[in-house]
Amino acid sequence: xxxxxxxxxxxxxxxxxxxxxxxxxxxxxxxxxxxxxxxxxxxxxxxxxxxxxxxxxxxxxxxxxxxxxxxxxxxxxxxxxxxxxxxxxxxxxxxxxxxxxxxxxxxxxxxxxxxxxxxxxxxxxxxxxxxxxxxxxxxxxxxxxxxxxxxxxxxxxxxxxxxxxxxxxxxxxxxxxxxxxxxxxxxxxxxxxxxxxxxxxxxxxxxxxxxxxxxxxxxxxxxxxxxxxxxxxxxxxxxxxxxxxxxxxxxxxxxxxxxxxxxxxxxxxxxxxxxxxxxxxxxxxxxxxxxxxxxxxxxxxxxxxxxxxxxxxxxxxxxxxxxxxxxxxxxxxxxxxxxxxxxxxxxxxxxxxxxxxxxxxxxxxxxxxxxxxxxxxxxxxxxxxxxxxxxxxxxxxxxxxxxxxxxxxxxxxxxxxxxxxxxxxxxxxxxxxxxxxxxxxxxxxxxxxxxxxxxxxxxxxxxxxxxxxxxxxxxxxxxxxxxxxxxxxxxxxxxxxxxxxxxxxxxxxxxxxxxxxxxxxxxxxxxxxxxxxxxxxxxxxxx
Ligand code: ADP
Ligand code: MG
Numbered sequence: 001x002x003x004x005x006x007x008x009x010x011x012x013x014x015x016x017x018x019x020x021x022x023x024x025x026x027x028x029x030x031x032x033x034x035x036x037x038x039x040x041x042x043x044x045x046x047x048x049x050x051x052x053x054x055x056x057x058x059x060x061x062x063x064x065x066x067x068x069x070x071x072x073x074x075x076x077x078x079x080x081x082x083x084x085x086x087x088x089x090x091x092x093x094x095x096x097x098x099x100x101x102x103x104x105x106x107x108x109x110x111x112x113x114x115x116x117x118x119x120x121x122x123x124x125x126x127x128x129x130x131x132x133x134x135x136x137x138x139x140x141x142x143x144x145x146x147x148x149x150x151x152x153x154x155x156x157x158x159x160x161x162x163x164x165x166x167x168x169x170x171x172x173x174x175x176x177x178x179x180x181x182x183x184x185x186x187x188x189x190x191x192x193x194x195x196x197x198x199x200x201x202x203x204x205x206x207x208x209x210x211x212x213x214x215x216x217x218x219x220x221x222x223x224x225x226x227x228x229x230x231x232x233x234x235x236x237x238x239x240x241x242x243x244x245x246x247x248x249x250x251x252x253x254x255x256x257x258x259x260x261x262x263x264x265x266x267x268x269x270x271x272x273x274x275x276x277x278x279x280x281x282x283x284x285x286x287x288x289x290x291x292x293x294x295x296x297x298x299x300x301x302x303x304x305x306x307x308x309x310x311x312x313x314x315x316x317x318x319x320x321x322x323x324x325x326x327x328x329x330x331x332x333x334x335x336x337x338x339x340x341x342x343x344x345x346x347x348x349x350x351x352x353x354x355x356x357x358x359x360x361x362x363x364x365x366x367x368x369x370x371x372x373x374x375x376x377x378x379x380x381x382x383x384x385x386x387x388x389x390x391x392x393x394x395x396x397x398x399x400x401x402x403x404x405x406x407x408x409x410x411x412x413x414x415x416x417x418x419x420x421x422x423x424x425x426x427x428x429x430x431x432x433x434x435x436x437x438x439x440x441x442x443x444x445x446x447x448x449x450x451x452x453x454x455x456x457x458x459x460x461x462x463x464x465x466x467x468x469x470x471x472x473x474x475x476x477x478x479x480x481x482x483x484x485x486x487x488x489x490x491x492x493x494x495x496x497x498x499x500x501x502x503x504x505x506x507x508x509x510x511x512x513x514x515x516x517x518x519x520x521x522x523x524x525x526x527x528x529x530x531x532x533x534x535x536x537x538x539x540x541x542x543x
Contacts, residue, residue: 002030003023003024003025004017004018004023004024004025005018007025007029007033007034007037007059008037009033009037009059009063010063011097012098013059013063013094013095013097013098015097016093016094016095016096017055017059017094019096020093020094022055026051026052027047027051027207028045028047028051028052028053028056028205028207029055029056029059031045031207032045032053032056032057032060032205033055033059033060036057036060036061036064037060037064039203041179041200041202041203042180042181042182042199042200042201042202042203043179043180043182043202043203043204043205044182044199044203044204044205045057045181045183045184045204045206045207046183046184046185046186046187046204046205046206046207047183047185047205047207048185048327048328049185049304049307049328049331049332050309050331050332050335051207053153053183054086054090055090055094056183057076057151057153057181057183058087058090058091058094059094061074061076061149061151062091062094062095062101062125064148064149065101065124065125067098067100067101067124069124070122071146072123072124072125072126072143072144072146073124073125073146073147073148073149074124074125074126074147074149074150074151075125075126075128075147075149075151075170076125076126076127076128076151076153077129077133077150077151077152077153077158077167077170078127078153078154078158079129079130079157079158079160079161079163079301080107080129080161080301080304081107081109081110081129081278082282082285082304082306083153083304084105084106084107084127084128086307087105087127087153088104088105088127091103091125091127101124101125102122102123102124103123103124104118104119104123104126104127105126105127105128106118106126106127106128106132106133106136106142107128107129107132108131108132109277110278112132112135112136115136116136116141119136119141119142126142126144129163130158130163130166130167131163131166133166134166134169134170137169144170144173144174145173145174146175147174147178148178148179149178149179149181150174150178150179150180150181151180151181151182151183152167152180152181152182152183152184153183154185154304155182155183155191155194156184156185156186156188156190156191157185157300157304159188159190159191159194160300160301161301164190164194167194171198180199180200180202182194182202185324185328186322186325186328187324188322188324216334216339216340217330217339217340217341218339218341218342218366219330219342219344219361219363219364219365219366220341220343220344220365220367221319221343221345221346221354221365221366221367221368222343222344222345222346222367222369223346223347223348223351223367224345224346224347224370224439224440225347226347228439229317229347230258230261231439232345232370232439233258233317233345234262234267235371235439236313236315236343236345236370236371237262237267237295238376238379238380239371239375239376239379240312240313241379241383242312242383243294243295243312243313244291244294244310244312244313245295245296245311245313245314245333246295246296246297246298246303246311246313246315246329247295247296247297247317248298248299248303248314248315248316248317248320249297249298249299249317249318250317250318251299252273252274252275252299254317255271255273255297255298255302256271256273256275256297258271258297258317259297262297266428267295268292268293268295269293269294269295269296269297270284270287270288270297271284271296271298272284272285272288272296272297272298272302272303272306273298273299273302274299274301274302276302281302284296285306289306289308300325300328300329303332308332310338311332311333311335311340312340312341313333313340313341313342313343314329314332314333314340314342314343315343315344315345316329316342316344317345318344318345318346318350319344319346319353319354319357320353321353323357323359323360326342326344326357327357327361330342343368344357344365370438370439370440372433372438373432373433377426377429377430377433380426380429381422384422384425384426385422431455431456455505456488456490456491456503456504456505457503457504457505457529458501458502458529459500459501459502459528459529459530460498460499460527460530461474461499461500461501461515461520461525461527462497462498462525462526462527463498463520463523464494464496464498465494465495465497466496467497467520467521467523468521469499469520469521470494471492471494473520473521474492474494474499474501474520475492477518478501480518481511481514481515482514483510483511483514484504484507487503487504487507488503489501489502490502490503508529511527512527512529
C-alpha cells in the first residue's frame with residue numbers, strides 16, 4: 001500500500017498532508033503526483049468529483065514553485081467563485097508550512113479593487129474564474145506572460161458555462177512554453193477539442209474510481225407518466241424520512257419551480273441555480289451543508305462547487321442524456337465507504353437514455369415501484385415511534401412541568417394517549433395519502449375521483465343535538481345537497497346547538513351556497529367555515 005509519505009514531496013508539504021490526515025493518496029493522486037514531479041509535459045486527468053484532484057495538482061504545483069521569483073508562476077482556472085475560494089483555501093492549508101508562498105483568488109461578483117491590491121502585493125499562484133481573470137489581464141493588473149503552468153480545473157464545466165471565449169483569450173496571453181494541466185470529471189467532445197487546440201501531445205490519466213465508487217451505490221429507476229414525476233418525487237422523499245440529497249433538474253426554471261413546490265408542501269428544500277445572486281447561493285449552500293435544508297434542487301453547473309460527503313440520495317428528475325453526467329452525479333453519494341442511492345424518475349420516452357447509462361455504468365439500474373400511500377404511512381409511523389423510543393429525556397429540565405401535564409392528560413386511557421400523540425405527527429401523511437392512487441398504474445386504470453388529492457375544510461352548521469341532529473341525519477343531508485357526485489365527508493362533531501363537519505375543501509363555494517337553501521329536519525341552517533385552531537380548542541374543552 002502506497003502511503004502519502006512515499007510520494008517524494010518536500011517535507012513541509014508532507015507535514016501539511018499529515019495534519020490533514022491524508023494517509024494514503026487517492027488513486028488519482030497516486031497516478032498524478034509522481035508523474036507531475038517528474039514531467040513538464042501536458043497532462044489530462046479524468047476523474048470524478050470527490051476523488052482528490054485539488055491535492056493531485058496542488059502538491060506538485062506547490063513543490064515546484066520558486067519562492068524567489070516575483071511573478072505569477074501558476075494560473076489555475078475554474079468555473080465558479082465557490083470552487084475558486086475552495087481551491088485557494090486548500091492551497092493555503094497545503095502550504096501552511098511554506099508561509100512565503102502566496103496564493104491569490106480572483107473571481108467575479110466581488111469588488112475588483114481588493115483583488116487588484118492582492119495581486120499588486122505579489123502572487124506566485126493565482127486561482128480565478130475565466131471572466132474575471134481575463135478582465136484583469138486586459139486591465140494589465142494580472143500578467144500571465146511568464147507562467148510555467150496553467151491548470152484548467154473542471155474543464156467540462158467551464159465550457160458548459162460558456163467560458164470558451166474567455167479561455168481562448170486568456171490562452172493567447174500565456175507563453176508558448178508552459179505546462180498545461182486539464183482536470184475534468186467528464187470528457188465530452190468540447191473538452192477534447194479544447195485539449196486538441198491548446199495541448200501538446202498530452203499524457204492521459206484516467207482513474208477507475210468511477211466503477212470502484214459505484215460498488216456501494218444502488219441504482220434504481222421509477223417509471224411514471226411525465227406529469228406524475230413530482231408526485232413520485234415526494235413519495236420517494238416521504239419514504240426516506242432521513243433523506244439528505246440533491247435533486248438534479250435540467251433548467252433553472254424547473255429547479256426553482258420544484259424547490260418552491262417542495263417548500264409549499266412542507267419539505268426543507270431549496271434551489272441552487274445560476275439565476276441566484278452570489279449571496280443567495282452562498283446562503284443556500286451553507287444551509288444545505290448544515291443539513292437544515294435536506295433536499296437541494298440543483299442544476300449540474302450550480303452543484304459543482306459543492307463538496308458534501310454524506311448524501312443519502314441523488315435523484316435525477318429526468319434521465320440525463322449523457323451517461324457521463326449520470327455517473328458524475330451518482331458519484332456524489334456513496335462516498336467515504338457509506339452506501340448511497342441513485343434514483344432516476346423516468347417516463348416512457350426516457351427508457352432508451354436509461355439503457356445507454358446502464359451500458360456505460362456496466363451495471364443494471366433496477367426497476368422500483370413507487371411507494372404507495374400505505375407504504376409511506378407505515379414507514380413514517382415506525383420512524384416516528386423509533387425516534388420516540390430513542391429520545392433522550394432531560395428529567396431535570398422538564399420535571400417542573402410534568403405534574404400539570406400529567407394532570408391535564410390524566411383523563412385519557414393509555415391507548416387514547418398513544419393515538420393522539422401519534423396523530424400529532426402523523427396526520428399530514430395520513431390525510432395526504434388517504435386514498436391516493438398507485439402511480440405505477442397506467443392512468444386509465446385509476447378512478448377519476450382519486451386522481452386529485454384534496455384537503456378537508458371544517459364547516460360549522462347552526463344545528464346540533466338539541467334539535468335531534470345525529471351523524472347519520474347530517475350525512476344524508478350533505479349528500480342530498482348534490483354539490484358533487486359523491487362528496488367526501490370527514491370528521492363530524494355534534495355539539496348542543498351546532499355541529500362541525502369536515503368536507504372536501506374544493507367544494508367550499510358550492511357548499512356555502514347550497515346549505516342555506518336546504519333545511520335539515522325542517523330547520524333552516526346558517527353555515528360558516530370554521531377556523532381550524534378553534535376547532536382543536538373546542539375539542540379539548542369537551543374532554
Ligand atoms: P475533486 O476536486 O476531485 O472533486 P477534492 O480535491 O475537492 O476532489 O477532494 C475531495 C475531498 O477529499 C476533500 O475533502 C479532500 O480534503 C479529501 N481528500 C483529498 N485527498 C485525500 C486523501 N489522500 N486522503 C483523505 N482525504 C482526501
Ligand atoms: Mg475539484
